[in-house]
Amino acid sequence: MTHTPNSPLAARRFTRRAATGFLILLIIPAGLLAYFWYSAWHISHVNDQRKQAALASIVDQARHATNDTTHALNASSATDANTLTGAIWQHTHAPLITYDASGRTFTATVFQSAAYNEEVLLPGGGPVTVNRCYTFTSSRGTSASWTTTMTEQNEQVCRPGQTIDRRVTLAKERIRNMAAAQLTRADVTQALDPAHQQDTYVVKDTARDGQTATISILVRAQGDVSATAAQCYQFTRHLDTNNAERAATSIPISTC
Template structure:
């Protein structure tokens, strides 16, 4: 049968082709949506695995640091609290190390972290840092011959005050490096709080030792209602840059 232009047969073919074209057009966004959903779920699964691996790495760091510090304490045979705090600080870099003379324990509160790349869709999400807060507790009691160590994961609030203390210590190093003239407790206090804004520094003493100035300062902070304090010994040579001023936590002021 001959198809007549504009006839019913031709019109039917046009309608069928139009319907097929519309279906194809509808299938394209549906396929894209399905792929996007799959890619997003895949990225989420990959990110979950990477996050789990990062958390495991952070916990392993805390465990290794705790064990290594205990070994260093046992090998060093130090007995003075300030020397013991110094050993703990060199291994943990904890801004706050609490000394409990009644129980013979030293507790360092520090954060450990691990970086990993997060997968995203359609673009990469970029690097992500996983951080956890820990307390590392070290104990020695006679007749023990070695230090014992325990570590516990804490809520991040336990580390917040310590982070602020760390910032205060960095600022104090910069200000003490700029001191001129003879170092006295009053002059150190003035330098640490030049605007008299009640900065959290209490200068306990300033003395000359081995050709360097040693300024002992109690640093107090309170974050989210959690007060914390830590004594620091700042040692200042003749140079006038912050790198020349060291700051080490000590047990008591």
Template sequence: MAGISSGPVVAGRRSRRRVTTGCLLLLMVPAALLAYFWYAAWHADRVNERREEAAAASVLAQARRASDGTVRALSASRSTAPDALVGVIRRHTHAPVIAYDPEHGTYTATAAFSSDHDEKGVLLGAGPVRTERCFTLTFARKAPATTWTAKRAERDDSACRSGRLIDFDVTLARKRLANMTGQVTPAEAARVLDPAHRKRPYSVTKVGRSGDADVITVLVRESVGGAAVQQCYAFTRGRGTDAAPVTAVPVATC
């Protein structure tokens, strides 16, 4: 009789153990998922941090190569004309703004350098991210020799904002000047650059000739956060129906 009466008790205990085991399993699943997501988030942060560091190092390397390449090109150049030297700096730095200081004989290019990388997400890829830094590259001739030196300085991004606007203005001006018809005069160039009289940031300073092309010199101004920046550009526009697109290069003075 004792063995028979113990049957329901044993069965109840087994049932309770199964319930307990099931509850533990149910509790372990969210705990495991939580641990997995914590690790995945930690790992993604570490990967993104390494990628950001690599991107920042790439940006610094770009600025260094640009300044070093410009120094070599300036030292190899035999020209002493400020406009020609500004052109050399432009070709190697792609800076939209290059300030010339005639008193000290220095040229300062303000340019942004960037590097793209993919950001890692926990579940899905977070997509591309751009790391960008603003630099001033100041070039000076080492007297009395013909070699040049460069000084790099990282700046706040605000130093490059006006330059980005000037770059946009120059691109727009190229398109508008390419569509000019008739005689090229300062008044006509000014009208084409500001057809709606909205006081666009263009001041046409002179119009000249260079071979079979018209050269229109324009002072481009922009202001961001109260800081005004200006740069002279020479726009070259070929004559004839098969003329090449309008080119634009920064020059030292207008």
């Protein structure tokens, strides 16, 4: 006896096949969903590890700066604020270093960054930068020895120093491109503020010694002369006529 297409057995077979096909259709997207969920979790985990490693490198760098600054100050026989400011800058690279003569305390403010490569599910990603703001406070106690402590600050605390750092970089470039005969107080002032619309650079002094010119400039974070964020810098320019030899350097000093 043969079964017709409309027999109960054929119907049951069709139902089982349909159920199996439907189950497969459910399993495929569920598997894809589980794969994407795991991939997203894994990428997030990897990115978090990389971010934490970048932050740890910033902290490690800050700790080294703290220790190296303390050792440099204690190893130095200098007592003048300009030399000590230079020693602090060499190890912190802080663009803004203030000195409180009454408390014999230097405070260096620096913005430190580290980058890590971020992964993403879709094409893209790439380097991501994490930042931290620190102040390094160096003080000399009654024992005549220096101690330096670091304190993490809100990023806003470092904004003035960042602005000063950018302006110092611009000043170095303009001084480097000036002819040797133009390295006078008036000409440097003109080069730094050709429109005479700002008061962020105040050229205090220029001097020459052989083939070297030194220029002392007060660099302000803001044009407002009442702004407290300002740093004196000493710029040094070699006077060689060869463009390639016109190296310009800068270092913060306490007064100018």
